[in-house]
Every structure is written in C-alpha cells, then in structure tokens.
Amino acid sequence: MKFNTKTIHGGQKHDPAYGAVMPPIYQTSTYAQTTPGGHKGFEYSRTHNPTRKALEDSFASIENGKFGLAFGSGLAAIDAVIKLLKPGDEVVSTNDLYGGTYRLFTKIFEDFGIKFHFIGMENADKVEDYVNENTKLIWVETPTNPMMNIIDIKAIAAISKKHNLLLAVDNTFATPYLQRPLDLGADIVMHSATKYLGGHSDVVMGALIVKDEKLAERLYFIQNASGAVCGPQDSFLVLRGIKTLHIRMQRHCENGEAIAKYLKNHPKIEKVYWPGFEDHPNHEVAKAQMDGFGGMISFVTKGSDYDSAIKIVENLKFFTLAESLGGVESLAGHPASMTHASIPKEEREKTGVVDSLIRLSVGIEDINDLIADLEQAIG
Numbered sequence: 439m440k441f442n443t444k445t446i447h448g449g450q451k452h453d454p455a456y457g458a459v460m461p462p463i464y465q466t467s468t469y470a471q472t473t474p475g476g477h478k479g480f481e482y483s484r485t486h487n488p489t490r491k492a493l494e495d496s497f498a499s500i501e502n503g504k505f506g507l508a509f510g511s512g513l514a515a516i517d518a519v520i521k522l523l524k525p526g527d528e529v530v531s532t533n534d535l536y537g538g539t540y541r542l543f544t545k546i547f548e549d550f551g552i553k554f555h556f557i558g559m560e561n562a563d564k565v566e567d568y569v570n571e572n573t574k575l576i577w578v579e580t581p582t583n584p585m586m587n588i589i590d591i592k593a594i595a596a597i598s599k600k601h602n603l604l605l606a607v608d609n610t611f612a613t614p615y616l617q618r619p620l621d622l623g624a625d626i627v628m629h630s631a632t633k634y635l636g637g638h639s640d641v642v643m644g645a646l647i648v649k650d651e652k653l654a655e656r657l658y659f660i661q662n663a664s665g666a667v668c669g670p671q672d673s674f675l676v677l678r679g680i681k682t683l684h685i686r687m688q689r690h691c692e693n694g695e696a697i698a699k700y701l702k703n704h705p706k707i708e709k710v711y712w713p714g715f716e717d718h719p720n721h722e723v724a725k726a727q728m729d730g731f732g733g734m735i736s737f738v739t740k741g742s743d744y745d746s747a748i749k750i751v752e753n754l755k756f757f758t759l760a761e762s763l764g765g766v767e768s769l770a771g772h773p774a775s776m777t778h779a780s781i782p783k784e785e786r787e788k789t790g791v792v793d794s795l796i797r798l799s800v801g802i803e804d805i806n807d808l809i810a811d812l813e814q815a816i817g
C-alpha cells in the first residue's frame with residue numbers, strides 16, 4: 439500500500455457490528471464479560487479501546503511500523519519512552535528541542551536519577567563522544583524546533599546500533615509524509631499528534647510507533663500501567679485528521695516554500711531558517727531523508743529586538759498568535775516568550791533562539807493572503 443492510501447485505509451477494518459465505514463466512537467470505560475475473562479478482546483478502556491485501537495493501527499501503518507500507541511499528549515508519549523530507563527541510565531539528546539521535552543527531561547526525570555546530555559547533533563559524529571556504558575537512549579528531534587536544524591537519522595542510527603542503544607525520533611515536524619525514521623534505522627518514532635497528524639488544532643494527543651515486538655510489549659505495559667491514554671472521541675478526531683494528512687502536507691509544503699522564499703528576498707529580513715534552502719547547513723541531509731521541506735519556518739528581522747518581534751506577531755491577521763503548529767490555519771509564535779520560555783535564556787540563545795526570533799506554522803490558506811499578511815505586519 440502506498441502512503442497516500444495508508445492514510446485512509448492503513449490498519450483499518452470496517453466495524454464488525456454494523457459495517458460502519460468510520461470506526462464508531464466507543465465511549466465506554468468497560469466491556470461486558472459472559473464469564474470471567476470471557477470477552478471480545480476488550481476489558482477496560484485504559485488498557486484497550488476499539489476506537490483507540492483503530493487509530494493506533496493507523497499510526498503503525500503510516501510510519502511503516504508494526505505497533506502504534508496513542509497517549510493523552512505528546513509529552514505523555516515521551517514520558518512513556520523515558521520510563522523504559524532506570525536510575526543511572528544516560529540519554530544523549532538533541533539540544534535544540536521542544537521546550538516541554540527539555541522541561542520533562544530536566545525538571546522531572548533528572549530527579550529520578552537519569553542523566554541527559556544536550557548536544558548539537560548536526561554533526562552526527564559528535565554523538566559518539568557522549569556515549570558511555572550507562573547510555574541507553576538517543577533522543578533526536580529533526581527538523582529541530584524552532585531552528586530547523588536537520589539531523590542525519592541514518593548516521594545517528596548507525597551509532598545507536600553500534601553501541602546497542604535505543605534511538606527515538608520526534609517526527610512531529612516532518613510527519614511520515616516527509617520522513618519515516620523507522621525506515622532510516624530508528625527504534626521508536628514519537629509524535630505530538632496534536633500537530634500535523636490531528637491537523638485541525640482541536641485535540642491534544644501523543645503517539646509512539648515501533649517495529650520490535652519486545653519493545654512494543656514493554657511500551658504497552660507502561661501505557662497501561664502509567665495510564666496516560668487518550669479518549670475515544672479524540673482518537674476518532676485524529677483518525678479523521680490522518681485521512682487528509684497527505685493532501686494537507688502537500689499544501690503546507692507548497693505554501694511553506696513560497697513564504698520561505700518571500701521572506702528570504704525581503705529587505706527587512708536578516709535570516710530565514712528553512713531546510714529547503716541550498717545554503718541551509720544540512721540541506722543535503724534534508725534532501726536525502728525528507729520528501730519535502732514542510733511548512734515550519736523561523737526568521738529574524740534586521741536590527742530587531744524583543745519588542746519589534748512582538749509587534750510583528752501582534753500585527754499579523756491570518757497568522758494567529760498562538761502556541762502549537764501543524765493545523766490547517768497559519769500560526770505565528772515568539773519562541774523566547776512562548777514555546778521556549780521554559781528554557782533558560784542563556785541555554786536558548788546558545789542554540790539561536792534569540793529574543794527577535796519568530797516562528798511560523800504555515801497553514802493551507804490561499805498563499806496570496808498569507809504573503810499579504812506578512813507584508814503588512816513586517817512593513
């Protein structure tokens with residue numbers, strides 16, 4: 439099955455009860471048993487729910503995995519991955535990563551005795567310098583948020599295999615439409631399904647996808663034992679979102695490219711971060727591992743500071759000033775005061791998240807309206 443068919447049919451069966459084409463929203467916490475243990479595969483909805491199962495099978499299909507798991511948020515999915523570890527274990531992580539991931543690692547799991555090394559991974563060889571006998575996991579986010587750095591998943595997977603580590607990739611920005619980390623050697627793919635998979639800014643959800651059965655078993659155990667699952671209504675909405683993922687992503691990419699080029703030629707813009715530019719430091723890697731460059735763009739205007747960046751995002755009309763990304767509507771954000779405010783200023787600025795940086799999630803509206811909006815806001 440090709441990707442554009444998988445988004446619609448991958449892992450899906452018509453409902454056995456009445457042949458419903460869309461999976462019904464099984465809004466139930468429990469399931470009748472004829473005799474203790476005499477059930478139809480479902481006992482309790484923290485453990486399993488038919489609507490969630492349909493979604494989890496879709497996740498597995500679109501990422502070329504075997505097993506999918508849905509969680510109540512992206513962070514709950516990441517939390518489950520770190521619970522594979524024990525005190526004393528070490529993780530090598532991308533330094534330019536989602537602020538909430540950084541917060542979870544440093545403010546929760548460091549207290550449980552897990553050690554994190556945050557490093558720039560644009561040069562994959564550097565990763566090996568941080569691997570020792572306690573290292574268990576490499577955590578990669580690519581493209582990174584918000585600096586759009588690109589990390590070579592295949593090269594990191596080779597290091598991970600050599601040292602018998604797990605490699606997890608946060609694939610939220612790229613989506614499987616553009617990048618399939620399991621095919622490149624990763625062990626775990628993670629998503630904030632809140633973003634492109636859901637695609638309509640109406641659900642908070644997380645996903646994990648793996649190929650290995652033992653790893654899947656352990657993660658299903660953690661999912662059930664820790665209980666950070668999502669409900670059937672949200673499962674239905676994300677499953678519906680995935681059905682149009684391919685056509686939405688196509689337009690996100692087209693609009694993203696047009697806006698990246700518009701900004702690059704704008705006299706008031708200092709720098710545009712978008713992996714599709716030939717002068718992007720890892721453009722060749724992006725070309726090799728991605729099927730397009732997506733709709734996420736960050737930029738800095740010339741001579742701008744905190745206040746002038748705030749003014750631009752406040753003046754935008756079609757780009758709503760909001761946290762999050764990946765929905766059909768365009769959003770603008772100011773990482774330093776919003777998504778990345780939980781990272782200390784000096785840590786942030788080391789990776790380029792300066793006070794004047796603006797991040798766009800380019801939606802699927804008419805491109806002329808979007809460019810006219812940027813034009814009036816940047817002035």
Ligand SMILES: *Cc1c(COP(=O)(O)O)cnc(C)c1O
Nearest residue numbers: 511512513536583610630632643
């Ligand atoms: C939003 C996001 C997360 C966290 O997901 P939630 O669904 O908000 O918990 C993790 N990684 C990336 C790249 C994100 O954009």
